[in-house]
Amino acid sequence: MRAVTSGAQLEVPAESLDVLGAYRRHLERSALAVSTRLVYLRHARGFVAWLRGHAEHVDAFVECHARDFACRDYVAARRAAGLAPASVRTLVAALGDLYRFVGLGPPVGLPRLRL
Numbered sequence: 001m002r003a004v005t006s007g008a009q010l011e012v013p014a015e016s017l018d019v020l021g022a023y024r025r026h027l028e029r030s031a032l033a034v035s036t037r038l039v040y041l042r043h044a045r046g047f048v049a050w051l052r053g054h055a056e057h058v059d060a061f062v063e064c065h066a067r068d069f070a071c072r073d074y075v076a077a078r079r080a081a082g083l084a085p086a087s088v089r090t091l092v093a094a095l096g097d098l099y100r101f102v103g104l105g106p107p108v109g110l111p112r113l114r115l
Helices: 014-028 034-052 064-080 085-102
Strands: none
Touching: 014 034, 014 085, 034 064, 034 085, 064 085
């Protein structure tokens, strides 16, 4: 099932939008600090928004292989945009939490940056 976006946007898998809403509700009940929950949700929203423009990652919430490549490319794009190393680490942690919630487990092969 696909949700069609308007304008120049590409199709967004409906499951991506469903995952985001469910993840938000999950974070609301989480034992994580409020600030961490907000940052993780912000990163999850950014990731889903980024997926809208990258049809090659349409199965990012369905297959582990697709998950790994989508996360790798998203983290690389954020680093290229100037995201600080500490923020990249937080992004990687947020993606891991999101994918543990989804049931695919954390992405494999993401950078481990030293601070």
